[in-house]
Amino acid sequence: MTNAKQGTAVPAIQISGLRKRYGSVTALDGLDLRVEQGEVHGFLGPNGAGKSTTIRILLGLLRADGGEARVLGADPWASAVGLHRRLAYVPGDVELWPNLTGGEAIDLLGRLRGGINRARRDELCDRFDLDPRKKGRTYSKGNRQKVALIAALASDVELLLLDEPTAGLDPLMEAVFQSCIREATAAGRTVLLSSHILAQVEVLADRISIIRKGSVVESGSLRELRHLTRTSVSVMTEHPADAITSLPGVHEAHHDGEQLTFDVDGEAMPVVMRELASLGVTGLTATPPTLEQLLLRHYGDELAAGVGNGNGNGSKAPAGVAR
Amino acid sequence: MSTTAVPTRRPSPSPLPARLDGHPLAGFRSLFRFMLRRDRIRFFGWTLGLTLLLAYFANVLQVVFPTAEDLQAFAAFSANPAAALLMGPGFGSEAITLERFLVGTYGMYLIIGASLMNILTVTRHTRVEEQSGRAELVRANVVGRYAPLTAALAVAVLMDLVVAILMGGMLAGMGFDAGGSIVFGASVGAAGLAFAGIAATCVQLTEFSRTAAGIAGAVLGGGFLLRGLGDMSAAQGGGLDWISWLTPIGWSQQAAPYVHDRWWPLAISVACFVVCAGLGYALSARRDLAAGLVAARRGSAYAPSWLSSPFALAFRLQRASLVGWSLSLFAAGLAYGGFTQAMIDGFADAPPELLVLFGGEENLLTGYLGLMGLMFAMFTTVFAILAMQSLRSEEFDGRTEPVLATAVSRPAWLGSWTAVTALGVVWLLFAAGLGEAIGAAASTGEGELFNDVLLGHVAHAPAVWTTLAMAALLYAVTPRLVPLAWAVFGYAFLIGFFGPMLDVPDAVVQASPYEHIGEYPSEDLSVTAMLVLTAIAAGITAAALAGFRHRDLVTA
Ligand SMILES: Nc1ncnc2c1ncn2[C@@H]1O[C@H](COP(=O)(O)OP(=O)(O)OP(=O)(O)O)[C@@H](O)[C@H]1O
Ligand SMILES: [Mg+2]
Numbered sequence: 001m002t003n004a005k006q007g008t009a010v011p012a013i014q015i016s017g018l019r020k021r022y023g024s025v026t027a028l029d030g031l032d033l034r035v036e037q038g039e040v041h042g043f044l045g046p047n048g049a050g051k052s053t054t055i056r057i058l059l060g061l062l063r064a065d066g067g068e069a070r071v072l073g074a075d076p077w078a079s080a081v082g083l084h085r086r087l088a089y090v091p092g093d094v095e096l097w098p099n100l101t102g103g104e105a106i107d108l109l110g111r112l113r114g115g116i117n118r119a120r121r122d123e124l125c126d127r128f129d130l131d132p133r134k135k136g137r138t139y140s141k142g143n144r145q146k147v148a149l150i151a152a153l154a155s156d157v158e159l160l161l162l163d164e165p166t167a168g169l170d171p172l173m174e175a176v177f178q179s180c181i182r183e184a185t186a187a188g189r190t191v192l193l194s195s196h197i198l199a200q201v202e203v204l205a206d207r208i209s210i211i212r213k214g215s216v217v218e219s220g221s222l223r224e225l226r227h228l229t230r231t232s233v234s235v236m237t238e239h240p241a242d243a244i245t246s247l248p249g250v251h252e253a254h255h256d257g258e259q260l261t262f263d264v265d266g267e268a269m270p271v272v273m274r275e276l277a278s279l280g281v282t283g284l285t286a287t288p289p290t291l292e293q294l295l296l297r298h299y300g301d302e303l304a305a306g307v308g309n310g311n312g313n314g315s316k317a318p319a320g321v322a323r
Numbered sequence: 324m325s326t327t328a329v330p331t332r333r334p335s336p337s338p339l340p341a342r343l344d345g346h347p348l349a350g351f352r353s354l355f356r357f358m359l360r361r362d363r364i365r366f367f368g369w370t371l372g373l374t375l376l377l378a379y380f381a382n383v384l385q386v387v388f389p390t391a392e393d394l395q396a397f398a399a400f401s402a403n404p405a406a407a408l409l410m411g412p413g414f415g416s417e418a419i420t421l422e423r424f425l426v427g428t429y430g431m432y433l434i435i436g437a438s439l440m441n442i443l444t445v446t447r448h449t450r451v452e453e454q455s456g457r458a459e460l461v462r463a464n465v466v467g468r469y470a471p472l473t474a475a476l477a478v479a480v481l482m483d484l485v486v487a488i489l490m491g492g493m494l495a496g497m498g499f500d501a502g503g504s505i506v507f508g509a510s511v512g513a514a515g516l517a518f519a520g521i522a523a524t525c526v527q528l529t530e531f532s533r534t535a536a537g538i539a540g541a542v543l544g545g546g547f548l549l550r551g552l553g554d555m556s557a558a559q560g561g562g563l564d565w566i567s568w569l570t571p572i573g574w575s576q577q578a579a580p581y582v583h584d585r586w587w588p589l590a591i592s593v594a595c596f597v598v599c600a601g602l603g604y605a606l607s608a609r610r611d612l613a614a615g616l617v618a619a620r621r622g623s624a625y626a627p628s629w630l631s632s633p634f635a636l637a638f639r640l641q642r643a644s645l646v647g648w649s650l651s652l653f654a655a656g657l658a659y660g661g662f663t664q665a666m667i668d669g670f671a672d673a674p675p676e677l678l679v680l681f682g683g684e685e686n687l688l689t690g691y692l693g694l695m696g697l698m699f700a701m702f703t704t705v706f707a708i709l710a711m712q713s714l715r716s717e718e719f720d721g722r723t724e725p726v727l728a729t730a731v732s733r734p735a736w737l738g739s740w741t742a743v744t745a746l747g748v749v750w751l752l753f754a755a756g757l758g759e760a761i762g763a764a765a766s767t768g769e770g771e772l773f774n775d776v777l778l779g780h781v782a783h784a785p786a787v788w789t790t791l792a793m794a795a796l797l798y799a800v801t802p803r804l805v806p807l808a809w810a811v812f813g814y815a816f817l818i819g820f821f822g823p824m825l826d827v828p829d830a831v832v833q834a835s836p837y838e839h840i841g842e843y844p845s846e847d848l849s850v851t852a853m854l855v856l857t858a859i860a861a862g863i864t865a866a867a868l869a870g871f872r873h874r875d876l877v878t879a
Contacts, residue, residue, distance in 0.1 A: 052878075059728050061876040081732045089728040093879060095721035097640065098531060100622075107626035108636060112729035132624040137530060148725065 010073040012037045012159055012190040013058060017067035020053055020214075027053040029214035030067065035192055035207075037158075040185055042205030043194040046299040050214040051194040052092065055163045058192075059089055072159060085114045088152035092164030092194075094144040096136030102147045103132025109151040121154035127176050141168040153180050160184060160191045166200065178204060198291045208291075210298050217298050225294055231269065232287040234261040238280030247272055259283075350466035354474040358448050362478065369440045370482055373433055373511070374489040380429040381497060384421055394419050404666050405694065407554035409820050412567065415582035422499040423581045426507050428821075434575050435543065437486055437515035441479045442539040445522035448475035450532040472523060472607060476600060479519035487512030503581035510575035513592035517571035518543065520599030527606035533716065537644075541651065544702075546570030548655045552662060561665055571595060633731045633739040640717070641710060641740075645747050648706050652699060652755035659695050660762020660776070666691050667767070686845045692763055692776050693842030697819050699755035700783035700837060701812070703748050704790050708808045710744040711794035715802045718877050727876060734868040741795045741864055748787045756780025772844075779843035785856035789836040790815070792863035799871035811836075 013035035020028040028050045035041040043051055056062040058071050060080030069076055071083055096105050103125070110116025125132050128146045139147065145168050152160060166177050174197070181191060181204050195201050201208060208225060210218040218225060230251065235241065241260050245253040249268020254261060264272050276284070359366065388394040406413060411431045415423040449472055452458040458471060491508025495501040521542055526535040546569075553567030554576075567573035574595075577588040629635055667687055714737075717723045726736060760776035763769075794808035815835040822832050832838050836859075839852035 056724075056876070056878060061724060061727060061878065063873075063875055080727075081730050084728060085730045089725070091721070091724060093721065094725075097722060099643070100626075100639070101624065103624040104622070104626040104630065108630055109725060109729055111626070111631040112633065112636075112726065112731050114730050133621040135620070135622060 009037045011035060011070075012039075012072060013041075013192060014070040015054070015058075015067070018054065018057065018064050018069055019066035020050075020057060020062065020064055027214055028057075028064070028067075031211065031215050033209055033216055033219070035190060037190050038185065038188055039206040040181060040191040040193060040204050042201035042208040043192055043211065044196075044198075044201060044208060044295060045211035049211045051211060052163050054211070055089070055161050055192070055194060058161060059084075059087075086157055087159040087161060088113065088155050088157045089161045090145075090148045090152045090163065090165040092167050094148040096139060096144055096147060098135065098137035100136050101133055102130060102136065102139060102143070105136060105147055106132065106151045106154070109148075110155055113155050113157070115156075116151075116154050117156060121150060124150040124154055124180070127180075128173060142170060142173065145169060146173065149177065149180075153184065158189060160189055162191060163194045164196060165193070166195070166197060174200065198295065202291045210295065212298050218294075222291065226266070226288050229289045229294060229297070230263040230265055231289065232261065232263055233272075234259050234285050235276060235281060236260075236283040237276065238282060241276070241279050244272065244275055244279075247275065347467040347469040348473060349470060350464065351470045351473055351477075354461070354466060354470050355477050358474055358478050359481075362444070365444075366478075366482060366485075369444075370485045370489060373436050373440070373486055374493055376436070377429070377433055377490055378493060378497075381421075381425055381494070384425055384428075388421065388424075391420075394421060394424060404555040404558045405691070407558035408551040411550075411572075411576045412554045412557055412579075414579040420581065422494070422503065426580050430507065430510070430580075431572060431576065433490070433511050434514045434572055435547070437483065437511045438518040438543050438571065439540075440482060440486075441515040441519040442522045442525075442536055442543070444479045444482060445475050445519050446526055446532050446536045446539070448478060449523075450526040450530075450535045454530065454532050468608070469604060472603060476519055476523060479522075480516065483512040483515040483519070486515060500581055502584050506578050506584045506586065507580035509586075509589055510578040510580060513578075513589040514571045514575040517574070517592040517595040517599070520596035520603070521571075523600045523603030524606065527603055527610065533713070537647075541647070543572075544705075545651070546572050548658065549573075550576070552658060555662065555666065559665065559668065563665075633726070633735050634742065636726070637736075637739040637743040641713070641743055641747060644706070644710070644713070645750070648747075648751055649754045652702060652751050653758040655702075656695075656699065656755040656758025656760075656780075657762045658758075659698075660692075660759035660764075661766045663688070663691060663763040664766040688767070688772075689775075689845040690842075692759065692772070693779055693845035695759055696756070696776075696779040696783060697837060697842055699752060699759070699780055700787055701816055701819070702755070703751045703783075704787050704812050704815070706751055707744055707748055707787055707791040708794050708805075708812060710740075710747070711791070711798055711805055711808065714740050715798055715805050718802060721879055724876060724878065733871045737795065737799060737871045738864070738868050741791065741867070744791055745788055745860075748791065749781060749784045752781045752784055752787070753777070775844040778848070782840055782843055782848050782853065783837065785853045785860060786815075786836040786840055788860035789856050789863070792860040792867065796863050796867040796870065799867040800874065802877060 011034050013033060015031055015033040018028050018031040018033075019026075031050065031054060033043075033054070043054075045051055053062065057064050057069055058076050060076040060078075060083070063077050072086055074083055076083055096102070100108070106121060106125075107116060110121065128150060130143060130146045130150065134143075136144075136147075145166065149165055152162075152165075166174055169177060178200065181193070184191060191204075193201065193204060202222065205222070207221050208219070209216045210225075234256070236258050237260070244250060244260065245262065247268065248271075249265035250272060251263045251265075410428050413427050416427070449458075452461070452471070461471065487508040489508070490511055491505040494504035494507060518539065522535070522539045525539040525542075526532070528538065529535050550567040550570045550573040553564050553569075553573065555561075556563035557567065567577070571592055574588045574591045578585050630639060714723075723736070727733060756777040756779070759780060760773045763776050764773045790808060790811050793811055794805055797804045797807055815837045818827065818832055818835040819837050822835075822838075836856055839849060839856065841848050841852070
């Protein structure tokens with residue numbers, strides 16, 4: 001899922017130096033973010049990092065205290081209404097009108113956005129297994145979420161702003177959601193996907209931004225992000241491999257019977273591999289960092305040294321960014 | 324974590340050891356303490372606030388009527404139908420004293436205040452908690468089925484006791500008869516108690532705290548109107564005085580502090596509390612946590628085609644309230660209109676001072692009907708302010724966010740809501756006026772009254788719009804301050820009904836938007852005033868629409 005349009009058009013979302021305070025709480029502290037048209041952009045970060053705040057500023061519901069935000073080339077605060085015809089939003093905590101049915105809420109929100117594709121709406125109700133005849137107050141959390149998802153996905157829009165859209169959905173519905181997002185990107189839509197479900201982001205996202213304490217600490221494709229971290233290697237060689245342990249970029253090496261295990265920085269990998277080859281490798285496993293390990297590195301207050309692959313990238317360490 | 328459709332959340336299975344499990348009051352003490360802690364400011368705000376209001380009224384009277392003779396001139400006032408409607412039965416007016424006048428004139432408003440205090444306190448600690456889901460967290464702990472309701476009632480009872488003691492003590496401290504002072508304090512607390520019980524029943528009926536408070540409020544408002552009829556009848560020696568005995572306000576007033584000092588009517592209030600609270604417990608045992616008694620019906624899978632604009636949505640969301648208000652105001656109009664002839668008869672030998680309120684003896688009939696127009700304008704204002712408060716709840720509860728995330732602009736949303744409310748105001752004045760007109764024409768046999776009465780009611784719309792516009796402006800700029808609109812209401816109410824007899828300076832009267840249009844048919848209608856007020860309302864609304872663009876939406 002690479003992005004053919006990258007760089008050719010205005011970015012779908014462009015944020016630079018965004019600031020937002022709630023009284024004495026600093027929610028956003030110089031946030032930069034760029035989402036290209038046609039991509040699915042994963043937006044990750046611990047609770048309270050500022051994801052929802054960012055999305056609400058992109059919707060023009062909140063006003064930024066500083067910095068600049070552009071959505072589809074326009075200022076979201078000044079041109080909210082025009083933009084809202086071209087985008088759809090799913091909040092993480094959907095509140096429905098107690099006396100309107102789910103179907104009425106879907107139609108209403110779609111019409112207020114400028115029109116809803118009736119056939120697609122019915123199809124989505126089917127796929128998400130939603131009973132649209134129930135009153136809003138009788139829906140469970142997951143079903144409320146489905147109402148907002150269907151209303152958003154049934155509209156012909158260019159951009160989807162999804163703030164933890166599947167919180168409360170069961171695994172079956174999660175799969176339906178993922179195929180819907182794939183269809184949306186196939187149709188050329190852009191998706192900003194804030195989520196705590198890493199498997200979802202790992203599968204769907206072309207690029208990922210990790211936000212912590214109001215600013216983005218890491219941004220790139222999953223491959224690029226992996227490159228910035230260490231891979232765990234365990235190897236068996238014909239000749240003693242002690243020379244490896246003194247190479248730059250190799251950490252925490254130790255012998256484990258005949259095996260040698262160590263972590264390698266992404267950029268040191270080619271050198272290490274060349275060296276290993278000359279020692280006569282008889283067995284080798286290399287484990288790339290999971291997204292979870294990547295994230296935990298950024299989520300913790302301190303660099304989570306004990307977590308999986310350590311940090312191979314001092315200059316980008318969150319400790320330097322966090323305030 | 325399954326998320327398949329579960330229609331109602333059931334109480335979480337209790338993780339308690341067997342010996343505690345099942346005790347329906349388990350956890351009462353900690354809940355009670357927790358509620359008091361949550362309410363530490365509210366508690367004193369209400370109890371001290373009501374007491375200080377009483378102290379203020381007492382002081383005003385002492386200043387306005389420094390001697391017994393000054394008061395005597397107003398003595399007759401306490402025993403005529405119009406005063407009876409607005410103040411109560413006026414016991415002891417034949418030998419008036421300051422304290423009799425005080426509780427006779429202002430007592431009812433303190434009783435209403437205490438009733439509201441109880442309605443809001445009980446719903447706040449029961450249905451509001453259930454609706455928000457917090458009750459689920461609480462009930463999952465060592466908390467019995469009846470503990471939350473019991474703790475909420477305990478808080479309310481404590482507030483009533485404090486109000487009764489503070490008021491009784493303060494009046495006695497001011498040198499009034501101690502026995503009467505205590506009876507008055509107790510009468511205020513007793514009405515509060517009755518409404519704590521009524522609210523305990525109401526919160527079981529519906530899933531929505533605002534609906535529950537609305538039902539209890541309707542009982543209070545209906546009680547106000549009913550006892551008004553009864554008291555008016557009593558004041559002119561009619562046979563309908565028993566109607567006053569149907570309402571908690573009536574029971575408290577029948578204690579007649581400083582005159583008869585009767586305790587037994589207050590026993591009815593206590594009995595009402597016991598019965599209604601018991602009903603509340605019984606009903607609560609028959610329903611699930613967070614559910615109402617009436618299960619929700621399934622509705623349509625598609626929205627009707629008209630539901631496609633912010634205006635349509637605003638109407639859809641206010642529809643139920645509009646229907647309820649229309650029926651109530653029409654019925655109240657009928658009742659008061661039907662009372663017209665009896666009212667005129669009762670005035671046959673009234674002293675001239677009290678006719679001031681009606682614009683003199685020759686205008687009795689039209690004066691009464693004109694005053695009714697103002698009263699229903701006041702009621703309609705309550706509707707308008709409550710509508711603005713609902714808009715605020717829409718936002719605070721997170722339902723405005725998805726609307727404003729569509730192609731609906733902020734001015735369009737606020738403007739639609741305000742427009743629906745403004746049209747609703749006209750409609751409600753029409754409904755009340757229609758009832759009043761039918762009743763008046765029928766009871767007096769003067770068919771030509773019909774048009775005049777209807778016009779006299781609807782003509783107040785621009786004044787109500789002005790208050791509505793102020794509420795909209797408060798919402799647009801700082802939604803937390805919407806309740807300030809009640810100050811406008813309270814001011815206009817006092818000026819409208821108590822201003823004429825208290826010789827308030829002209830400028831003070833003119834400040835109320837309700838004093839310009841005229842109480843048709845007893846006074847001329849001022850078309851200029853209607854146009855000017857409409858323009859003012861439109862101007863304030865425009866400022867609100869513009870102002871709403873500039874603030875952050877309140878988000879969770
Ligand atoms: N209305 C508000 N008033 C005050 N503070 C707020 C408000 N909304 C958010 N905050 C604060 O701003 C910060 C960012 O909140 P935000 O909701 O954007 O986080 P988030 O990344 O969406 O978190 P989560 O993953 O829990 O949804 C938090 O510290 C939060 O407490
Ligand atoms: Mg969030």
